[in-house]
Amino acid sequence: MASDREAHYKKLLVFADVNMEVDENPERGISYLQQFSCGVGHVINDVTRRLLQSFRMIFLMRVVGISATNAGLITLYSLFVGALIFAPVAGFLCDKVKIPVLSRRLGKKKSWHLFGTIAATIGVPLFFSQCLVCGSGTSEWVVLLYYFSIATVISFSINFVDISHLSIIPVLAKDQSEAAKLTAL
Numbered sequence: 001m002a003s004d005r006e007a008h009y010k011k012l013l014v015f016a017d018v019n020m021e022v023d024e025n026p027e028r029g030i031s032y033l034q035q036f037s038c039g040v041g042h043v044i045n046d047v048t049r050r051l052l053q054s055f056r057m058i059f060l061m062r063v064v065g066i067s068a069t070n071a072g073l074i075t076l077y078s079l080f081v082g083a084l085i086f087a088p089v090a091g092f093l094c095d096k097v098k099i100p101v102l103s104r105r106l107g108k109k110k111s112w113h114l115f116g117t118i119a120a121t122i123g124v125p126l127f128f129s130q131c132l133v134c135g136s137g138t139s140e141w142v143v144l145l146y147y148f149s150i151a152t153v154i155s156f157s158i159n160f161v162d163i164s165h166l167s168i169i170p171v172l173a174k175d176q177s178e179a180a181k182l183t184a185l
Helices: 002-012 032-064 068-096 100-106 108-127 140-172 176-184
Strands: none
Touching (some): 032 068, 032 108, 032 176, 068 108, 068 140, 108 140, 140 176
């Protein structure tokens, strides 16, 4: 009876590889370095998201001098564009599209992760620095356009890093418990 139940659960806990083909290879596993790297990736991703969520409006209002309404619009815009546009696009691209040079070397998911990481490395410091195109008499609309543009880059990058990072877990893990362990790190 227990073996029937175990066999039933084993059928339910089958992982798919990058091409969505069933892979029941028990040899597949993950090293301690990969586990550590996955955990560090979770932490960096969460810290970046929390930094943006908690400090973005304060920075825009107190440092940049944008009104509370406009700072809220930038924040709301970045959340909506991330959820409605970039998250589905990132999921599709990570699964279906290869970056010509990088995908051969790293694979589809890791190459999109690198692409998002590079965009975040550029976007986050640009957001939390002085407006590069603004002067002393610059209109608030120019400042808003600048920060909307940077918020778009950040939203793009955070979604690509997050989606590609989490989509690597089922590919690396050999079973459901290892996937849960990687997600919890």
